Amino acid sequence: MIGADNRGRLWKSFGWLLIPLFAIGFFWQPIMRGQVLIPGDIIGLVDPVWSSTVRPQNALLSDVVFQFYPWQQFLFDRVRHGELPLWNPRQLAGTPFLANDQSAIFDPIRWLTLAVGWNAAQSFLPMEIVRLSLFGLGTWLFLRRRHLSPTASILAGVTAMVAVPTLAWLSYPLFAALAWAPLMFYAIDGLRNNARSGVFFLAVATAGQFLSGNIQISLFLVLASCTFVFFGQKLSWSVVTRFLLGLMLGAMVAAIQLLPTWSFVRQSNQFELGRRGYATTSFMTALKDGKWIGWTSRHEIRTNIEKALPFLAPTIHGSPTSNNYRFVAGDPNNNYNELASSVGVIGLILALVGLITSWRERLVRWMAGFSVVCFGIIVHAPVFELVNYLPVINRTDTERLRLLVAWALVVLAAYGMQALISRHESRVRRLVVIVTIMIVSLYGLVMLADGPKPIPKTEVALVILSGLALVAGHLIKKNWLRVGLIALAVVLVPVATLRTYNPSVSADTLFPANDITNAVRQAIGHDGRVVGFLSAGSHAPLRPNSALVTGLDDIRGYEVVRLARFDTLTQGVLKKSGSYVMNISGYSPILDILSVRAVLMTDADVTKHAQEFLDRGWIDIGDTQGLHVLSNPHALPRAYFVTSVTQVTTATEGFWLVTSPTWNTQAPVLETGKSIVAAGEPNVIPAQILNRSANTLSVHVDAPQSGWLMVSDAYTPDWQVFVDGRKGKVIPADYALRAVTVPAGGHVVVWRYKPRAFSIGLWLTIAGLVVTTMVGLWTLRQTKQPGLSDGPKT
Numbered sequence: 001m002i003g004a005d006n007r008g009r010l011w012k013s014f015g016w017l018l019i020p021l022f023a024i025g026f027f028w029q030p031i032m033r034g035q036v037l038i039p040g041d042i043i044g045l046v047d048p049v050w051s052s053t054v055r056p057q058n059a060l061l062s063d064v065v066f067q068f069y070p071w072q073q074f075l076f077d078r079v080r081h082g083e084l085p086l087w088n089p090r091q092l093a094g095t096p097f098l099a100n101d102q103s104a105i106f107d108p109i110r111w112l113t114l115a116v117g118w119n120a121a122q123s124f125l126p127m128e129i130v131r132l133s134l135f136g137l138g139t140w141l142f143l144r145r146r147h148l149s150p151t152a153s154i155l156a157g158v159t160a161m162v163a164v165p166t167l168a169w170l171s172y173p174l175f176a177a178l179a180w181a182p183l184m185f186y187a188i189d190g191l192r193n194n195a196r197s198g199v200f201f202l203a204v205a206t207a208g209q210f211l212s213g214n215i216q217i218s219l220f221l222v223l224a225s226c227t228f229v230f231f232g233q234k235l236s237w238s239v240v241t242r243f244l245l246g247l248m249l250g251a252m253v254a255a256i257q258l259l260p261t262w263s264f265v266r267q268s269n270q271f272e273l274g275r276r277g278y279a280t281t282s283f284m285t286a287l288k289d290g291k292w293i294g295w296t297s298r299h300e301i302r303t304n305i306e307k308a309l310p311f312l313a314p315t316i317h318g319s320p321t322s323n324n325y326r327f328v329a330g331d332p333n334n335n336y337n338e339l340a341s342s343v344g345v346i347g348l349i350l351a352l353v354g355l356i357t358s359w360r361e362r363l364v365r366w367m368a369g370f371s372v373v374c375f376g377i378i379v380h381a382p383v384f385e386l387v388n389y390l391p392v393i394n395r396t397d398t399e400r401l402r403l404l405v406a407w408a409l410v411v412l413a414a415y416g417m418q419a420l421i422s423r424h425e426s427r428v429r430r431l432v433v434i435v436t437i438m439i440v441s442l443y444g445l446v447m448l449a450d451g452p453k454p455i456p457k458t459e460v461a462l463v464i465l466s467g468l469a470l471v472a473g474h475l476i477k478k479n480w481l482r483v484g485l486i487a488l489a490v491v492l493v494p495v496a497t498l499r500t501y502n503p504s505v506s507a508d509t510l511f512p513a514n515d516i517t518n519a520v521r522q523a524i525g526h527d528g529r530v531v532g533f534l535s536a537g538s539h540a541p542l543r544p545n546s547a548l549v550t551g552l553d554d555i556r557g558y559e560v561v562r563l564a565r566f567d568t569l570t571q572g573v574l575k576k577s578g579s580y581v582m583n584i585s586g587y588s589p590i591l592d593i594l595s596v597r598a599v600l601m602t603d604a605d606v607t608k609h610a611q612e613f614l615d616r617g618w619i620d621i622g623d624t625q626g627l628h629v630l631s632n633p634h635a636l637p638r639a640y641f642v643t644s645v646t647q648v649t650t651a652t653e654g655f656w657l658v659t660s661p662t663w664n665t666q667a668p669v670l671e672t673g674k675s676i677v678a679a680g681e682p683n684v685i686p687a688q689i690l691n692r693s694a695n696t697l698s699v700h701v702d703a704p705q706s707g708w709l710m711v712s713d714a715y716t717p718d719w720q721v722f723v724d725g726r727k728g729k730v731i732p733a734d735y736a737l738r739a740v741t742v743p744a745g746g747h748v749v750v751w752r753y754k755p756r757a758f759s760i761g762l763w764l765t766i767a768g769l770v771v772t773t774m775v776g777l778w779t780l781r782q783t784k785q786p787g788l789s790d791g792p793k794t
Contacts, residue, residue: 015144015154019136022158023129026495030125030504037125037171038069040505047543048602048627049516049532057503060320060337064124064171067558069510070548071103072110073120078694085694086260087753090547092557092566092581093529093594093737094714097694098257098758099264100561102173104213106257109134109176121507128170128502131179136161138182139407143414145189146363151421151483155490156414159347162494164314165406167501168340173213178403180209181221188229189363191242199246200776206250207768211257216396220404222247224370231366249775252768259761267716269568270561271395278394286389294385303329304379307339311375311405312439313446314342315456321501322456341378341402343409346466346489349439353432354415364415367408374401374408420473420486433471440467462493511549516541519624520552520598523631527638527689528597529553531584533605540583541600541627555594556581566714568655569736570594587612590658592665593734595712597635601628634665636712639687639699641742642668643707647676655735668710670739671732690748697751703744711738711751718755723747 030037039061044052046062074097078085085105088097098105109130113123136157143153160166160182169175187201209218229243251258265271272279286292295301306328309316318325320336328334343351358364376384377398388398419428443463447456466489473485520542524530530552532540544556555570560579573590575583584591584599586609591599599618601610606628610620619631646669648654654669663669666682687709691698701709710733721728721740724747733739740749 014150015137015140015157018154019140019157019161020129020133023132023136023161026132026161026499027125027129027504033504035125035504036121036507036510037128037502037504038121038510039065039503040509041503042066043509043511043543047541047546049541049546049600050511050514051626055323058320058501060325060335061171061502063558065510066543066545067102068171068173069120069124070545070558071097072123074548074694075103075105075110076114076120076123079114081693083694086755086758087695088548089692089694089697089713090551090553091544092559092562092714093555093712095557095559095563095566096260096264096716096718096755099260099755100559101215101257101261102213102560104173104176104211104257106211106254107176107213108208108211119507121510124171125504131176132161132166132170135166135175135179135182138180138186139410139414142182142186142189143411145186145193146361148414148418149422152414152417155417155487156410158487159343159350159413159490160407160410162491162498163344163347163406163410164310164342164494164498165340165403167494167498168337169403170502174217174400174403176212177209177214177217177221178407180205180212181404181407184209184221184225185228187246188225188243191239191246192229196782197779199242199249200772200779202243202246203249203253203768203772203775206247207253207772208250210250210254215258215261216400217403219392219396220401224404227370228366231362249768249772252764253772255761255764255768256758257761259757259764260755263718263755263757264563265561267563268561269564276388276397276399278388281389281394283386283389283391283394286386291389292383292386294380294382299329300380303334304381307334308375308379309446310336310339311341312345312348313443314340314344315459315497316446319456319497338399339402341406343406343413344466344490344493345439345443345463346470346493347409347413349432349435349467349470350413350416350420350490351409352412352416352435352439353419353428354412354417356431356435357419357428358415361415364412367411371405371408371412374405377401378405417486417490420470421479421483429475436467436471440464456497459493459497462496466490466492511546513550514625516600516624516627517550517552519622519629520600523598523621523629524552525597527553527595527692528635529555529595530598530600531555531591531596532600533586533609534583534602541602544580544582555591555596556583558582563714563716563736565651565732565736569658569734572659587616587618589663589665591632592634592636593668593712593737595635595638597632599630599632601630602626603628636665636684636710637686638713639689639697639701639709639711641685641687641701641703641707641709642666642683643705644678644680644682645670645708646678647672647674649673649675651732651735654732658735668708668733668737668739669735670708687749695753699749699751700746701742701749702746703742705744707742708733708739709742709747709749713738713751718753718757720752720754722750722752724749 039058041054041056042059042062042065043050044054045056075085086098088095097103109127113126139160140153140157143156166175183201183205187198187205191198209221317328325336355368377387378401387393469485470489473482476482520530531554532542534540544554545558547554556574558580573584573588574581575585603626613630617633621629621631644667648669648671651671654671657663657669664682666684667678687699687701690700715732715736715738719730721730723742728740731739
């Protein structure tokens with residue numbers, strides 16, 4: 001038999017087993033059905049190439065299937081072919097892949113699934129289970145280090161796992177980065193208590209969140225950790241030094257991602273604008289112009305109040321899984337995911353109980369203060385609004401602070417659980433009853449008062465039932481029954497209402513080949529491009545990033561950050577939907593130089609808009625399942641040789657020539673630093689593409705005389721070119737494309753994408769890994785020595 005002491009020790013370690021088991025159990029249905037955790041049923045709703053009448057289970061998660069899954073597919077495919085993809089040649093006429101950050105190609109959890117052997121689609125489910133487990137275990141470990149009971153710590157870990165922001169952003173880089181937050185705070189708290197493992201764990205957590213693909217959440221976490229380490233008590237220089245060392249080592253390990261991302265952002269237009277447009281106004285200008293007021297009209301006050309209500313009632317504006325959701329103020333950016341912030345009604349009750357009963361705790365005061373400040377920023381409250389104009393912060397989306405606030409509320413809720421489990425004073429009983437009645441009543445009133453939408457009766461009933469279970473659990477004397485009722489109160493509503501928020505489908509529904517894709521493939525050949533056209537809306541055929549799955553190259557892109565030159569060149573050709581390039585506006589000669597050999601149109605658009613293409617010699621090659629493929633006989637080859645070019649001294653001069661109505665697309669404009677007008681008749685000689693991979697393009701050209709080899713792929717100074725093994729000079733051509741000078745004769749020209757930022761980042765990462773490993777080994781050796789401990793044991 002197991003003695004009482006052994007049972008106690010076993011229960012203290014039970015979180016290692018219980019929390020991962022909960023994560024696995026939460027997804028028992030897709031596991032048993034052999035499905036993938038990707039909302040593939042959205043494809044048929046928005047893309048006529050794979051049209052379907054099936055209503056998607058959650059249409060709000062389109063980024064997962066149209067952005068993250070194609071990136072994952074491309075990464076896994078290239079790595080298994082022995083290549084680390086730094087460049088994506090299939091979108092936007094070529095664009096940085098590693099440097100876009102959200103592709104997160106160095107995410108350690110992603111590589112774990114790759115190493116196991118899962119394919120891209122299969123990997124999503126185990127990735128999210130591991131991330132959920134990391135988030136829950138980190139919360140448990142952090143609270144155990146803060147001397148909370150094993151039971152309260154485990155329940156808090158589970159609460160963090162089923163919080164609305166966690167499940168709403170589960171498959172997004174936002175949560176991938178947030179999952180490392182508890183481990184960061186665990187490490188920092190260890191540093192403050194002289195734990196020898198603090199530096200190592202802080203370095204690992206810092207690197208992990210930087211490599212997870214959302215630089216905004218990473219920045220917020222670093223700023224939060226800086227305020228946490230200095231809050232509430234006098235620090236020694238030793239703690240400060242070790243804290244900075246941990247952050248520095250983590251940043252060094254992640255340098256292979258951070259430096260290319262920074263370089264790419266600086267080459268884009270996004271850097272000047274920021275995520276919400278605040279970067280266009282300086283802090284001092286905002287201060288002088290009264291921007292600190294925040295709320296300047298009744299409409300703004302009402303809108304921000306409506307945006308704050310999901311902290312209490314997550315379905316106050318409906319739910320995307322019930323198909324009854326409404327955007328706050330009619331703005332699609334104010335959707336369920338963007339406003340997700342609730343830890344549940346019961347979680348909020350427990351957080352308030354924890355705040356009242358444990359106010360003297362330094363951590364409770366910090367979490368409460370952090371939540372209040374972030375809430376003020378989120379709702380653009382007076383004075384708090386100025387934070388949005390601070391340097392660096394003005395380039396982020398501070399609405400995403402909701403995720404950090406939710407975790408802070410979970411920590412406060414843990415103290416409330418501790419009070420319910422271990423304290424039985426009449427004062428605490430009265431407090432629990434009063435707070436429960438107050439919050440549940442407020443929830444009910446808010447749900448009843450919010451507009452003419454159906455009230456989710458099941459959810460309301462479950463909230464009331466959970467409140468009763470919470471009160472009953474505190475009044476019952478038997479410990480196991482009390483814990484059971486509190487646990488039921490915590491998980492009942494989220495498990496019942498959010499378990500299917502992230503739909504699963506069969507893998508064979510993800511962008512399968514069909515008659516339409518086969519017709520397009522035949523029209524564009526092995527090196528052409530295709531675009532979808534739609535006269536209105538954003539649901540053009542062949543959603544942009546599907547090219548990474550189908551292999552049909554595109555000039556559009558489901559990308560927030562894009563190369564500035566390409567963005568500027570195509571501004572009159574490509575139409576944006578939000579931050580993404582989803583459609584084309586109509587015919588343009590720019591399509592010819594980008595090697596667009598086909599445009600895909602619906603029957604309705606052919607009737608209304610095909611004529612402008614047909615009048616310029618395009619050919620309608622037929623109707624396939626309600627979609628027409630228009631073929632472009634004037635599209636230039638992907639690689640070709642010319643002798644007649646116009647040479648200019650500046651990029652601006654080149655841009656105006658390329659966008660001039662009289663420009664001849666077969667006479668390229670090159671930025672050579674000279675000013676020479678094209679002479680002679682344009683003569684385009686196709687070159688032979690020998691090999692094309694993510695980072696390399698090999699071309700054979702037979703040049704009858706000296707001239708230029710043109711490539712209709714996007715220009716960036718990070719490309720290198722070699723003519724017969726000799727390094728050449730990459731010349732910006734047609735403002736946003738590439739060229740190189742070649743002498744007469746036959747030549748093999750090799751283009752290699754080799755960003756300097758990646759090379760520097762690689763060496764910094766290697767150095768960071770070596771030092772972090774040495775710190776880890778030293779820590780392990782120290783903790784094994786008799787008489788040495790790693791911080792407080794509870």
